Amino acid sequence: MSDPAGPPSTITPSTATPQHQAAAPGRVRAAVVTISDTRTPETDTSGGYLRAQLLAAGHEVTGHIIVRDDAVEIRSALVRLMQGCDIVITSGGTGIAGRDVTIPVVESLIVKPIPGFGELFRMLSYAQVGGAAMLSRALGGLTRGALLFALPGSLNAVQTAWEGLLRDQLGHLVFEVARQGQPGAAAPRPGQLGRHANTAGAQLARQEE
Incomplete structure (x- = not known):
């Protein structure tokens, strides 16, 4: 069951501070995961949209796969993909039907939630579909390897999340994660969490001290 969402509205997102925006990497490594028992490569409109938008924005897509609504398979796929990218975006399985198991899996992997994403x-969904927006369990956060965002499966909902939230903040998110390191986390591998985010973040942190 996918969360309802109407057509995305025209949105002008706020920007980060000029210093942070300038230091944020313009290119990140992202993976796309469609979670569905019925989608195929030919009918995966939401995953295809995310992949196309990421590439059009100049980002690298390290993987694009379809996984069944099975908690074990979802977790295995996410853990594998998170090893080689900065951000993983999933679509599907965020509703309240019996087969919707994406959210518990994602929550088990997140060590630092980003509540504002779901809020x-x-x-944005409420402005489009009214009270039905309460059915959405979309969420995001930081895992021990990458940022992870779980979106509903409908194309309209994915467009809303991309255009209203993710599109203009991917580099900023990666920068914020990497610029001062994370407690208990290993140093990012080369190419992970932005190729330039660590260096730029360290320089900016020294300036702000």
Whole structure:
């Protein structure tokens, strides 16, 4: 069951501070995961949209796969993909039907939630579909290897999340994660969490001290 969402509205997102925006990497490594028992490569419109938008924005897509609504398979796929990228974006399985198991899996992997993502997504959805937006369990956060965002499966909902939230903040998110390191986390591998985010973040941190 996918969360309902109407056509994305015209949104002008706020920007980060000029220093942070300038230091954020313009290119990140992202993976796309469609979670569905019925989607195929030919019918995966939401995953295809995300892949196309990431590439059009100049980002690298390290993987694009379809996984069944099975908790073990979802977790295995996410853990594998997170090893080689900065951000993983999933679509599907975020509703309240019996086969919707994406959210518990994603929650088990997140060590630092980003509550504002889900809150803002539901706010945008409410403007489009009213009270039905309460059915959305979309969420995001930081895992021990990458940022992870779980979106509903419908194309309209994915467009809302991309255009209203993710598109203009991917580099900023990666920069914020990497610029001062994360407690208990290993140093990012080369190419992970932005090729330039660590260096730029260290320089900016020294300037702000």
